[in-house]
Amino acid sequence: MQIALLAPLPPEQNGIADYAGHLKQALEDLGVRVRTPLQGIGNDPQAARQRVAEADWQGINLVHAEIGGGRLAEFHALRALRQRFPHLPLTATVHDPERLVWRRQALPWPLSLAASLRSPLPEIATVLADPLCLHEERQLARQMTRLITLTQTGNRCLQQRMGLRQEQMAVIAHGNLPIAPLPLPPLRPLKLLYFGFIYRGKGIEDLLEALARLFVEKPGLRARVRLTLAGGSEPEMAFGASGSYLEQLRQRIRELGLSDLIGWHLDLPASDIPHVIQAHHVMVLPYRESSKLKILGQLRGTSGALSWATACGRGAITSDARSFAEEVSHGNGLIYAQGNVQALTQALASLCEQPQLAQTWADQAAILGRQRVWNLTAERFQQLFQHACEVH
Structure with missing residues (x-):
């Protein structure tokens, strides 16, 4: 053919x-x-x-x-x-x-x-x-x-x-690619990962706000949680009339007092993606649906980043945007209402209180990954x- x-x-x-x-x-x-x-x-x-x-x-x-x-x-x-x-x-x-x-x-x-x-x-x-x-x-x-x-x-x-x-x-x-399985890292500290192209509209600000709220509500967790922001910083998406989005994110991180808890992996070579994902426990995808697109219809796609999580045997906490609810309905993660920062804060708190969830999600993600x-x-x-x- x-x-x-x-x-x-x-x-x-x-x-x-x-x-x-x-x-x-x-x-x-x-x-x-x-x-x-x-x-x-x-x-x-x-x-x-x-x-x-x-x-x-x-x-x-x-x-x-x-x-x-x-x-x-x-x-x-x-x-x-x-x-x-x-x-x-x-x-x-x-x-x-x-x-x-x-x-x-x-x-x-x-x-x-x-x-x-x-x-x-x-x-x-x-x-x-x-x-x-x-x-x-x-x-x-x-x-x-x-x-x-x-x-x-x-x-x-x-x-x-x-x-x-x-x-x-x-x-x-x-x-997804066939990625060799790797056990979860030790559960302390709990390592969260945002992975994907980094530009406006991905809800990254919601994740930062939720993390800051989590530490206000439960100060004891500050020493037990880390977040990495990883992925592509495509110039035409990350820079615009309002300036550098990456610099705006860094400024917001400083304002929230999170600088010591957040790491960066920008413009990862494809060969490094599995290593970075498997060095973490859970991927967090806080996407928001575009308010402009809502006028024209419902965006019901999925995410390449979520596919990478599945391939690498890692669970995910995602918003209910797109078709994410279906994608994490296999016991491989948790859904919260998009744009609801308090709901995301609670989802992160639940994971911190029951860190064994990360292993349960990882096991189910690995099964799904082998099928795909x-x-x-x-x-x-x-x-x-x-x-x-x-x-x-």
Whole structure:
């Protein structure tokens, strides 16, 4: 079988590129030939359409895309492919259900005139143009052979919002690398880890506030808890009009009196990720759903960071954003209400009072991790691709 993969790929710095890189390698290990016709164009919809027009599609059995993360290139490539090849099997992993891309390449006139005006006029224009964006998403979604989500929650939301048939839908959990198990460190001090790209909107401030409250409410725990902030500090996300987000975090840490309790591991090489995660007891992901996105729909994706926790045999405390509740419903962690700092404080207190929970969660995460290794995940994709070719 020969497929074309439409996706960002390493060395691009984002979770979908990491995911696509692992999937590509695992499929090739199974003997699937994988071509990457969009490689090198970045997130340029016009360049994507041009590649579709110019590339040689001879011998391609199926085209698979990775859609999400605010990217539009793959979406427009799929639209062009469907128009050019009505009978070519098209599949995609949708990373941010219940929508495909959530935004258009450009606002239609006259709403486009608002793009250069002061806030909130551009945002209002985006909302007014959303019915057109949703129509275009539904149009493509209904023409796809298969749409894959990483969770059942995301699958249900995507099917309902896009108006899809059940036979178009599939769920394949986020794959992970086979990481050699490592016992938990000694339970004192309790080592917490935030891992992922570090930028606004991840709820990191909530975690800092919760930790400070925990030590006010239970001063005796101060000597027994440590937190590490680890992950990528992508420049275009970590710096903006309001200055360096990393420096703002450091300033907030100083204001809360937590400087001696918090360590940093920025821009980790991939080879160091398992070591850093396994040096801790529990991952904490305090994500908040974007208030702007709530106007347009429900974001029900999951997290590459959470997949790493599973792969490394570590439990997680997460907010109930995205599809996290489903992902930690296997006895591998604890959920709290997003944005509720006191609820997060209580979750941390519960873990401190029952540190053996970290071992229970780790054991369940390890079982889940073995079920989701990339070679098994790639086999599920290969079977789906074969079936998609047959039914199409």
